[in-house]
Amino acid sequence: MYTQMILGAIAGLSLFLYGMQLMGDGLQKVAGEGLKGIIRRLTKNRLMSVLVGMFVTTIIQSSSATTVMVVGFVNAGLMTLAQAVGVVFGANIGTTITGQMVSFNLSQWAPIVIAAGLVANMLTKNPKVKEASEIFIGFGILFIGMSTLSNSLEPLKELPEFTNWILQYGSNPFIGVGIGLLMTLVLQSSSATIGVLIALASQGVLPITTAVFIIFGDNIGTCTTALISSLGTSRRGKQVALFHLMINIIGTIYFMLFLSNILVNVVESIDPGNVARQIANAHTIFNIVNVIILFPFTNLLVKLIQMIIPDGEDEEESITRYLDKRILVTPSIALENTMYEFAAMAQETIQALDNAVGAARNRDKKLVKKALENEKNINAYEKAIVKYLVEISQQKVSAKDQQTIDELFSTANDIERIGDHAENIADFAKSIIEREIFLDEDTVKELDGIYELIKSGFALSIDALSTGDQEKVQQAIQIERDIDKLKIEVRDKYMKRMNKGIASAESGIFVMDLLSNLERVSDHFRNIAETVERLKRPVIVTE
Numbered sequence: 001m002y003t004q005m006i007l008g009a010i011a012g013l014s015l016f017l018y019g020m021q022l023m024g025d026g027l028q029k030v031a032g033e034g035l036k037g038i039i040r041r042l043t044k045n046r047l048m049s050v051l052v053g054m055f056v057t058t059i060i061q062s063s064s065a066t067t068v069m070v071v072g073f074v075n076a077g078l079m080t081l082a083q084a085v086g087v088v089f090g091a092n093i094g095t096t097i098t099g100q101m102v103s104f105n106l107s108q109w110a111p112i113v114i115a116a117g118l119v120a121n122m123l124t125k126n127p128k129v130k131e132a133s134e135i136f137i138g139f140g141i142l143f144i145g146m147s148t149l150s151n152s153l154e155p156l157k158e159l160p161e162f163t164n165w166i167l168q169y170g171s172n173p174f175i176g177v178g179i180g181l182l183m184t185l186v187l188q189s190s191s192a193t194i195g196v197l198i199a200l201a202s203q204g205v206l207p208i209t210t211a212v213f214i215i216f217g218d219n220i221g222t223c224t225t226a227l228i229s230s231l232g233t234s235r236r237g238k239q240v241a242l243f244h245l246m247i248n249i250i251g252t253i254y255f256m257l258f259l260s261n262i263l264v265n266v267v268e269s270i271d272p273g274n275v276a277r278q279i280a281n282a283h284t285i286f287n288i289v290n291v292i293i294l295f296p297f298t299n300l301l302v303k304l305i306q307m308i309i310p311d312g313e314d315e316e317e318s319i320t321r322y323l324d325k326r327i328l329v330t331p332s333i334a335l336e337n338t339m340y341e342f343a344a345m346a347q348e349t350i351q352a353l354d355n356a357v358g359a360a361r362n363r364d365k366k367l368v369k370k371a372l373e374n375e376k377n378i379n380a381y382e383k384a385i386v387k388y389l390v391e392i393s394q395q396k397v398s399a400k401d402q403q404t405i406d407e408l409f410s411t412a413n414d415i416e417r418i419g420d421h422a423e424n425i426a427d428f429a430k431s432i433i434e435r436e437i438f439l440d441e442d443t444v445k446e447l448d449g450i451y452e453l454i455k456s457g458f459a460l461s462i463d464a465l466s467t468g469d470q471e472k473v474q475q476a477i478q479i480e481r482d483i484d485k486l487k488i489e490v491r492d493k494y495m496k497r498m499n500k501g502i503a504s505a506e507s508g509i510f511v512m513d514l515l516s517n518l519e520r521v522s523d524h525f526r527n528i529a530e531t532v533e534r535l536k537r538p539v540i541v542t543e
Helices: 002-030 032-040 046-060 063-076 081-094 096-102 107-123 127-152 154-158 160-170 173-187 190-202 208-221 224-230 235-270 275-308 325-329 331-362 365-393 399-434 441-467 470-499 505-535
Strands: none
Touching: 002 046, 002 127, 002 190, 046 063, 046 081, 046 275, 063 081, 063 224, 063 235, 063 325, 081 096, 081 235, 081 275, 096 127, 096 190, 096 275, 107 127, 127 154, 127 190, 127 399, 173 190, 173 208, 173 235, 190 208, 190 275, 208 235, 208 275, 224 235, 235 275, 325 331, 325 365, 331 365, 331 399, 331 441, 365 399, 399 505, 441 470, 441 505, 470 505
């Protein structure tokens, strides 16, 4: 009996967690653009941040995941601590939605919901419909898991030893909090802990007077994921994780001292005799009341956090700022963050070209050195971006986001190859300096003209990535065509000057090499522009 009960409970809990994950993945895919928009438009209004936290947590089905993501945002500098604490407050409320859902016995409808989702998934080729179908399938599996978990625990009500243990030890506030903390620490999901409590309550073996203390511990236990995730982040990231823990500990303390009996009376009056609903309501009311009470003291709590973990400068461990693994929990937002790094990589590339061409024009060895340093940074950017894109593609991403990822791989390669050509030009500059080779004035002016076109075309291509401006795409493509013609013209003019003795044959080798590298740079920025032309939309919007 015990073996069957344990295996059944494990199976039910596994289905519950899988269904919750599948439903969350489906919601993220459908709401991906909305998630990006709501985070991007986040204001310093702390109340708005609370609503954002509620919305995001409802979508991704985990307050821990939301807080971990916020730690990543703060660590990357995309969100201030003032914005983050509001999102954390909202996450605590948003996580109660799952408990509210499973407290209603909807298992009889689960097979119908799953069937509807499967039929929709099989009969349509529309990516959006397929993604939406995952929500229904996950929803149904979640309730089947809940039903399996509840039924497997039925034998417990026939065991007086278990019910006596619950009544004897579970009613002790500190033991109850410890049980809730441990359960959430093991399951890594406050929703799963609430699900187990509701399953026990449905079998009549867990009274609300015991469950309420376990709920308090559950809210503390859900902070551990963010705390662990904050290790190795900036001080701001650690401050967010500690704030999450602090507000839940404070809430638990004053509820245990003053409000636990009131909370029990309120939920019993709302749903008399239905302990499952009482547990869900207690979880929701605790978090809502905690936000209402502590929200006015946010500034004071933030100052306390800053006293414990003072602000200071953090050592930079990577050339990138925004590629935080904590944000992978929301792939659409993680994908958007790569564009910030693409912008930084593009800026580094322009600096590399400026330094390399400047070194050749001004015969400056210092600029050669700077250009080579720029090229190393470009390589580091590409390596980090490509690795992060691979990690994003391993998540549950929408068809549109997967198409974007595929395009960005080639874009990263094109920008890196431009960096390689900048390195070639820097080596060329170094050679003409060391070998005392001089370029005639007309050649320098002609090369400058080509380079100005290159900077313009490259800038248009990078801008088109985030705006989708087809006019700029066509301008970049036309510039590449103009450069192809200019290359031939400049080469021919140089040959004529060389025949007249104005330019030297020795410098001609380097001029031809320089022209070739500049022309290839234009090929790569055209590739970037054609990506946007092919998609007929921005690769990813960051504005």
